Amino acid sequence: xxxxxxxxxxxxxxxxxxxxxxxxxxxxxxxxxxxxxxxxxxxxxxxxxxxxxxxxxxxxxxxxxxxxxxxxxxxxxxxxxxxxxxxxxxxxxxxxxxxxxxxxxxxxxxxxxxxxxxxxxxxxxxxxxxxxxxxxxxxxxxxxxxxxxxxxxxxxxxxxxxxxxxxxxxxxxxxxxxxxxxxxxxxxxxxxxxxxxxxxxxxxxxxxxxxxxxxxxxxxxxxxxxxxxxxxxxxxxxxxxxxxxxxxxxxxxxxxxxxxxxxxxxxxxxxxxxxxxxxxxxx
Amino acid sequence: xxxxxxxxxxxxxxxxxxxxxxxxxxxxxxxxxxxxxxxxxxxxxxxxxxxxxxxxxxxxxxxxxxxxxxxxxxxxxxxxxxxxxxxxxxxxxxxxxxxxxxxxxxxxxxxxxxxxxxxxxxxxxxxxxx
Numbered sequence: 001x002x003x004x005x006x007x008x009x010x011x012x013x014x015x016x017x018x019x020x021x022x023x024x025x026x027x028x029x030x031x032x033x034x035x036x037x038x039x040x041x042x043x044x045x046x047x048x049x050x051x052x053x054x055x056x057x058x059x060x061x062x063x064x065x066x067x068x069x070x071x072x073x074x075x076x077x078x079x080x081x082x083x084x085x086x087x088x089x090x091x092x093x094x095x096x097x098x099x100x101x102x103x104x105x106x107x108x109x110x111x112x113x114x115x116x117x118x119x120x121x122x123x124x125x126x127x128x129x130x131x132x133x134x135x136x137x138x139x140x141x142x143x144x145x146x147x148x149x150x151x152x153x154x155x156x157x158x159x160x161x162x163x164x165x166x167x168x169x170x171x172x173x174x175x176x177x178x179x180x181x182x183x184x185x186x187x188x189x190x191x192x193x194x195x196x197x198x199x200x201x202x203x204x205x206x207x208x209x210x211x212x213x214x215x216x217x218x219x220x221x222x223x224x225x226x227x228x229x230x231x232x233x234x235x236x237x238x239x240x241x242x243x244x245x246x247x248x249x250x251x252x253x254x255x256x257x258x259x260x261x262x263x264x265x266x267x268x269x270x271x272x273x274x275x276x277x278x279x280x281x282x283x
Numbered sequence: 284x285x286x287x288x289x290x291x292x293x294x295x296x297x298x299x300x301x302x303x304x305x306x307x308x309x310x311x312x313x314x315x316x317x318x319x320x321x322x323x324x325x326x327x328x329x330x331x332x333x334x335x336x337x338x339x340x341x342x343x344x345x346x347x348x349x350x351x352x353x354x355x356x357x358x359x360x361x362x363x364x365x366x367x368x369x370x371x372x373x374x375x376x377x378x379x380x381x382x383x384x385x386x387x388x389x390x391x392x393x394x395x396x397x398x399x400x401x402x403x404x405x406x407x408x409x410x411x412x413x
Contacts, residue, residue: 112300250309250374250377251306251309252304252386253305255305265305265383266383266384269377270380272378273378273379273380
């Protein structure tokens with residue numbers, strides 16, 4: 001359905017629909033698009049976008065393509081990418097979904113740093129804006145990277161609850177104290193975007209290392225008071241294993257780039273201390 | 284996916300320009316650590332000349348100290364040692380969970396203290412050789 005169709009429907013009823021304002025704006029911006037005269041006057045932003053397509057001989061070796069995107073106030077890097085795809089090159093490939101930093105699909109390497117494209121304002125960046133796929137992950141096409149290994153690591157810490165006992169009755173709640181919720185609050189904000197994983201040099205050089213995101217996920221459950229003792233012991237076996245927290249060398253890259261501002265290094269360090277305490281019998 | 288393009292180490296090495304403070308602290312700590320290990324391997328043979336005799340030891344030390352390059356390297360060695368001590372202390376506090384949110388400041392402080400001590404040591408190390 002095009003924007004025109006939607007507006008007509010609203011007009012036919014004679015009552016402005018709930019989206020009338022938004023649709024009018026959308027139509028106005030659509031009119032501007034494609035008209036050469038108005039585009040020439042507008043300020044444009046140069047996007048340098050990483051291109052790679054193994055199925056196309058011309059693109060089989062990676063290169064950068066330049067796109068001049070008309071600037072709009074409030075424009076995010078994702079808006080720019082969508083414009084480039086819709087108006088200039090439909091083969092430009094990237095992941096995106098919710099556009100509001102919740103789904104974690106559009107983590108990209110923007111101007112030398114892992115950021116969510118939808119959360120990054122064009123005005124906050126120096127130009128040209130260089131957009132690359134996440135470093136240290138294999139590129140499948142253009143800005144799309146292979147996430148399978150990241151997901152494997154996330155699942156390796158068994159990120160789900162298991163209180164040792166069954167609830168007393170079917171309606172028994174398992175309550176968490178506000179203080180405990182405060183303790184784990186930040187760790188629950190993870191959106192699985194892999195920014196931290198991509199920024200971590202240790203994870204890059206060592207596929208066995210769980211990585212900051214997975215350890216943070218383990219922290220979220222290990223620190224939750226509702227988790228059963230037996231489960232907690234099992235979880236700490238994973239946390240303090242050879243692939244676990246001890247690989248972290250406190251470079252702070254993960255904490256630096258996390259779009260949800262999770263203090264990842266702090267969480268990893270806390271798990272290191274807990275792991276030591278568990279091994280000291282006299283504690 | 285076997286078709287996935289692996290960007291390899293060359294591009295990865297180019298990323299040093301994007302390193303943040305914590306990353307540089309790690310790089311410098313590794314570097315200074317290896318320099319100190321290397322220094323120990325030179326330090327022990329030099330001290331071992333004392334096994335031959337007091338005169339040999341004195342002659343070796345005086346010979347080395349008369350070389351300008353050795354004097355300059357000594358300033359460098361002091362800087363390396365001071366940074367490794369300062370950043371090592373910083374890392375100890377980080378392991379204890381203290382000051383993680385101020386880790387950049389403590390890294391810059393380590394650099395600053397290293398610079399001040401290294402510069403202040405120059406007159407002592409350099410005097411009489413140039």
